[in-house]
Amino acid sequence: MNKILLTRATIKDQKEIAKMEKLANSKTYAARTSVEEIEDFIKNNFVFIVKNGNEVIGLAAYEELKRNTVHINGLIITKKFRGQGFARQTMNLLLKKMLKYSRIELVVHPHNNKAVCLYLSLGFFIESWRDNYFGDGEPRLMLVKK
Numbered sequence: 784m785n786k787i788l789l790t791r792a793t794i795k796d797q798k799e800i801a802k803m804e805k806l807a808n809s810k811t812y813a814a815r816t817s818v819e820e821i822e823d824f825i826k827n828n829f830v831f832i833v834k835n836g837n838e839v840i841g842l843a844a845y846e847e848l849k850r851n852t853v854h855i856n857g858l859i860i861t862k863k864f865r866g867q868g869f870a871r872q873t874m875n876l877l878l879k880k881m882l883k884y885s886r887i888e889l890v891v892h893p894h895n896n897k898a899v900c901l902y903l904s905l906g907f908f909i910e911s912w913r914d915n916y917f918g919d920g921e922p923r924l925m926l927v928k929k
Contacts, residue, residue: 787872789831789843796832797821803842807859811892813917828856829880833873840864843873845881853881855889858898870898874905878928890916890923902926 792800801821808814815824824830824844833841841864844857855877860869881887890913891898903909907926916923 785835787840787869787876788834789873789876790834792825792830792832792842794822794825796830797825799832799839800825800830800842803839803859803861806861810921811895811898812859813919813921824857830857831877833860833869835864835869840869841873843877845877847884851885853884853887855887870901871905874901878905885929887928889926891926893922893924899924899926 797818801815801818804814804816804821808816815821828844828846830844831842832839833843839861841860842857843855843859845853845855848854858870858873858877860873878887887907888910889902889907891902893899893912903926905928907928909924910927911925913923913925915921
């Protein structure tokens, strides 16, 4: 496995991000689908394109909520690269960027077993259960790392 690279996304990456979001859209991932959602996502978050060599393999993002709190609001690894440790590598790189924050949080669908196990193995704990978190009728778990 190669070492991955996170590159900060810009509006120029809008089509690539939209493509990844569309492919990831499922019961367990509430994707951003409109042009406006993608533009707002890039402008108001720290969005990164994940590359393995020269190949785009996913995206990762977080949003600063308060001075000491950050919310991870995107992690996608394309199907071809899943199960190879790239999500763990991506999360480790993201967490290094967040060292100054005292609270790191994220939400995950309770049926997304691989993601839940990954986050728990990285030191997150389940803080709460949230019904209909994204308005899609699906529950989410709020996970926190302090």
